[in-house]
Amino acid sequence: MDGGDYSVAGGVEDVYGEDAASMDQPVTPWTVSVASGYSLMRDPRHNKGLAFTEKERDAHYLRGLLPPVVLTQELQEKKLMHNLRQYQVPLQRYMALMDLQERNERLFYKLLVDNVEELLPVVYTPTVGEACQKYGSIFRRPQGLYVSLKEKGKILEVLKNWPQRSVQVIVVTDGERILGLGDLGCQGMGIPVGKLSLYTALGGVRPSACLPITIDVGTNNEKLLNDEFYIGLRQRRATGQEYAELLHEFMSAVKQNYGEKVLIQFEDFANHNAFELLARYSSSHLVFNDDIQGTASVVLAGLLAALRLLGGTLADHRFLFLGAGEAGTGIAELIALEMSKQTGNPIEENRKKIWLVDSRGLIVDSRKESLQHFKKPWAHEHEPVKELVDAVKAIKPTVLIGTSGVGKQFTKEVVEAMAALNEKPLIMALSNPTSQAEWTAEEAYTWSEGRAIFASGSPFDPFEYDGKVFVPGQANNAYIFPGFGLGVIISGAIRVHDDMLLAASEALALQVTEEHYEKGLIYPPFSDIRKISANIAAKVAAKAYELGLASHLPQPKDLVKYAESCMYSPKYRTYR
Ligand SMILES: NC(=O)C1=CN([C@@H]2O[C@H](COP(=O)(O)OP(=O)(O)OC[C@H]3O[C@@H](n4cnc5c(N)ncnc54)[C@H](OP(=O)(O)O)[C@@H]3O)[C@@H](O)[C@H]2O)C=CC1
């Protein structure tokens, strides 16, 4: 594509010519053959329900299959939002939305795009967590692709059963660490499905390019093993060589089937496999671990934005983490890397400003021998400290970040210790879902007497304290991965590089305005997410070009406009 012409989008593969046509130009609703009549209405990619026009009803053998009325997509949206709001139980909303996705894909995405702040907590954290826990009981139609130990030796055949050929992003889990809810085995499928619906709604990657996959190697969750409605393999988890071989077959099959440029996002693997898989495949595949890298990028963005409130540079601050796993050490490492970029100091020096606490207390040098490899760089010289509150008093952090997966860990005592040390204590509770959050928005503003800068992984409602309404920001990797993935796709990047994560952080931080700061926010609202994602995509793509990792040439002149032009629009198309 010519770098200056944005009337025809071409970055994200446009198999059916939907984007190549302008909005008022008719397109053909392709399946393998032309879909018509009953099968057209039953195909979620093409179904419009009552919005099929008179002309379409004639041309596509729909007469009599629908009642006479013709609705606009806007009216359908209004009706569905009204219906959704009638449900008091979040899981009912989730089920209604999943049914819609299976029935009328464009209408589902139209709802998500137009009502992102209201519906994000339904298709994503916290409700998706409950949905995964009860996935067997609420299961109606399968979504995504299941690869289990039964398919060993046949994974390529399994991939070929997926109906779409033009896959650009895969989100894959093995279900061992679903949010902070632990091992949910095969029922973790709700996570790749939810993440990919955000790739489309928030990042504009077309639905047909998205493939959710769950790898089922068993589960160690006794409750699920004894649950008569459990949908997965009823056996304990495969480990060691058996696990590694299955994963290797999967990674090879993906490359063989979809080529080099399919982005594989690892999601909610337990840390003993997550770090290993990322290290093993990052030089041969286009891989990204959302929990390690996406989370790091979103938190760094929040910190960069917060510096405007806190003062100083990143290197002037001291950081303490509760939780030293994927999220904690991933964030810590990206902060240290950014400090190095800013100061020129070696990364080892910067790491000394960052401390982590795990389930055994502060990570210190005397524990080094027994630490998992990803914790070792954080074992600084200090006497052992068991309790978080004592670690706060000893380390005197300016920033406290919760990545433990355990709720209610930031007690009043901990918060008061932070507030005694800092005029504006920055305290993030990243753990999901809401039940696992280290503290709540109400606790944050009350215990700190309105001084804390608060952000959380799952959403909290605004809270009024002392006459002022504080709007809690959501520090969730959902800000990053959709735009990051779009940037990778539009540039045709062949590998993920840490500098691309830094570029994403910078792009997100730049979207925070004075108006947001005044409300207590260090992230922009999700209602602007498509614009935010386009900016992230542009910066990520620009970095990929700069690093020589981009294969989509020539580089478009205006990458923001180009990213926007590549985004999927959920508006109905007219059928000829
Ligand atoms: N907001 C967001 O965007 C994201 C949020 N998360 C959330 O972060 C949480 C952690 O995820 P992840 O890092 O992948 O999980 P990991 O299992 O990799 O790490 C959890 C860490 O927390 C520590 N820990 C557990 N219990 C305690 C405790 N009582 N006191 C102190 N430390 C404790 C563990 O210690 P030990 O090593 O000793 O076992 C471990 O170091 C989850 O709830 C997840 O939902 C994750 C990614 C993104």
Ligand SMILES: CC(=O)C(=O)O
């Ligand atoms: C948000 C996310 O990726 C997690 O909690 O695992």
Ligand SMILES: [Mg+2]
């Ligand atoms: Mg995750």
